Amino acid sequence: MRFRSDVAAALVLTCLAGCAVNPVTGSNDFVMMSEQDELSMGSQAYQQVLKQYPIYKDEKLRAYVQQVGEKVASNSHRSNLQYQFTVVDSADINAFALPGGYIFINRGLLAYLNSEAELAAVLGHEVGHVTARHSVRQQSQAQAWNILGQMVAIGTGVGAAGDLTNVVGGAVVRGYGRDMELEADGLGAQYLARSGYDPQAMIQVVEVLKAQDDFARDQAAKKGQPVKDSGYHGLFDTHPDNDTRLQQVVGPAHALQGAQQVVNKQVFLEHLEGLPIGDSADQGVRRDQQFYHADLDFTVTIPQGWELLNRPDALVMHTADKQAFIAMTMGEFDERLTPEEMLRKQVGDQRLAMEESFKQAGYPAVTAVIPGQPAKRVALIVKDKQVFMFVAAVKSRGSLESEDNQFLSVIHSFRALTKAELKLAQPAVIHVVTVKPGETLESLARTADLPEDKTARIRLLNGLYPAGEVKPGDMLKLVR
Template sequence: MKLRFLLLLPLLVQLSGCAVNPATGKTDFVMMSERQEIELGRNYAQEIARQYPRYADEKLQAYVQRVGERVARHGHRSHLDYRFTVIDSPDINAFAIPGGHIYIHRGLMAYLDSEAQLAAVLGHEVGHVTARHSVRQQSQSTAWNILGQAVAIGTGVGAAGDLTNVLGGAIVSGYGRDMELEADGLGAQYLARAGYDPQAMIEVVEVLKSQEDFARDEARAKGQEVAPRGYHGLFDTHPDNDTRLRQVVAAATPLANGQGEIGRDTYLRQIDGMPFGDSTEAGVRRGQRFYHRGLDFILGIPQGWGLINRPDALIVHSADQQAFLVMSMEPVQQSMSAQAFVRQLTGGRALAQEQSFQQAGMDGVSGVVPGSAAKRVVVLMREREAFLFVGAVKNGGALDAADPRFMEIVRSVRPLQANEQALAEAYRLRLVQFKSGQSLEKLSEQMPGEGDRLRRLRLLNGLYPTGQPQPGDWLKVVR
């Protein structure tokens, strides 16, 4: 037993990494230097660039960078090279990765109402960076993996659970209530020191609470039991910790030296004309169809199926997320048939049940890659590019159950017609000044889209669920 313990010592020594947290002054357990943290962030940023499209409005990107830098300048790690990026996505989210890379989704910006609220979101994410939350999470994960190895060697019992993906999961879903509240408090400090009204931190939480209420109501109207999850950050610690949030904001308020800046008009002018929902560049879903003007195609989506639009692929999935069809566009170096392209992909092997066909002027081949997890493969050739489809069912499910749906989607692909070009255009936010005698009901009737448009209009303008604007107020509408 003593010999076994001595064998464990080299592993256990690796668990002894500690450093003083620059934001809190407390000693944290970390297993990464700042240089390593910056390098890790650089690698993550490259992966994010592949998965999330950058919003193609450099004027807005520069504005967000200026606001973010103004807040970060007053943080505990102001020496970092902070990069603030707007992601071209309708999702309600923002996140930070190690080393000072901070991202905000265009979808969240649509519901914010002032520069101070934007600064509050960015300040919260800066708080995650300055407190090294991602590094602390990964260090804990690494420690548990090393400890698990030690337990396995010492007792013959493998470590329970796989903690290797803790950092990636935290970026998407949050860091837990204590870390999120810590980021709230740090963000409020930075907000106040930068000259913004720290109450914007609470206003953002109210915006996000309304967003959750709206999403829950919309889900209920569609017969869904679970509402979509919202922004992980500020919202993740509330409403249970409202009192604690107000305490950390109150503690930061004296730092503002009086009335902090709000910047509502400035912010609204910046987002005037911004796409709402899907963007033209990334492709637009309208009901059960997906339109992409740049790539000139339309694709049908089965009723009840979902769509994930990534820069590198389009993923259509069943409601239970067990069946997936992935479509990508592949460049073709020289003119070739669909069958020749398949041979190139498979190293010269034919697909099982292979069939050739013609579709909307395109040469097509369909077949199956056999095996315990069989996959449907389809190629449609269009000049020097190929539509490549791969369909599969998770957890060893039978391909036959989903295959008719896969082929239904493939068969729907065709070029856009002249009268469909307008359908591929994004909806956009526009500013209108509310006039005396005007009604929100009439304004909402002029808005496109599905669902309760009046409730959506109120949600966009911080009036959810029953608020009313005053004459002269500027409102965001969708056109």
């Protein structure tokens, strides 16, 4: 296949303009932004993330994570960057990095780590993504594929060529991929060793995350449900258990380590004291089929068999097959408007049918249906100058009527908390104990504030899943 000469020349110029020395390997990488551009992009993305994900409020824990992160980053290939390590108030098992040194770790992942060395391994892995400029390289490849597609389309006169190239480019750069994840592991292990930690902690973190996958698989099998994705970087696509390549990339870091290897299990666990498991008080707490929010003073009932997705911007309930859902959001009420006028303002130009005004637990409320495909049930409840807005629908051209009774049951379950329910709105939290003679993991687990399979969940929380045991003197994370 022959390219027109002007297209070929443009490609050559693009490649020449996009070559930069990789700070890790010293080889030339194809990138299309300077380090200053990278820092600017990271700073903007950081502000966007903060708008979507709340920061965990425990300043002592946040300062500790920043301290450990800085220690690891100071021994990296890009120690000149100003790294920012942020703890996110989310129960999800995840951590991620933005360009320029902005690194996030969810409190949900912190809960399942068992030493400072493991924390350093997670942060070191994310620092590895930053130092190797993985996100920048992905961004540049995506831009290059788009440029190539445009030039091929111009050079050939075939507009579909651009679409085809975008598809190929998307397949090439989707996700970090196995090689970049392993490179980040290898780099993280180097940074661990240089910081005085055992690089084997990188393997231990993978085992912690693999246990999450095993636990989810076992729970799903018990309930006859499909297994959900693991979440953390698609980890188990890139890190099979006892993977040979993972051992190979971590192995060389052992030559860099000194005689002293920091673990700091006790210090780490002490910082986890009081850390919420699952939902936090700021986000609201689910207990069985009820959702409680102390700060906002409300509760709603979740339909039997439905799942709950508690997002920073919305509370979403949906059927197990995710075909029917109802989402609740919140905003300020405009006192110049009636609830009915406020609802019409919220839905914009969409037509409302079956509009009905009522009192919900003493609060002004209105509900209606937006006709269409799919039709939507909407509702608005005014409480203490706040608006609670509900939007519900059935996907895949399903009938609204098939789930409308469930939607209405959620809306009509909204009410203020009773005094007795204020305690239920408080989350279960980690409480660290020292195992005494005569105590067993099973006997201690029986006291845990957990919904089911308490012993298995306590094992998972402490890196002992599926069959680990404890002995007197061991420190153990319980949930109270």
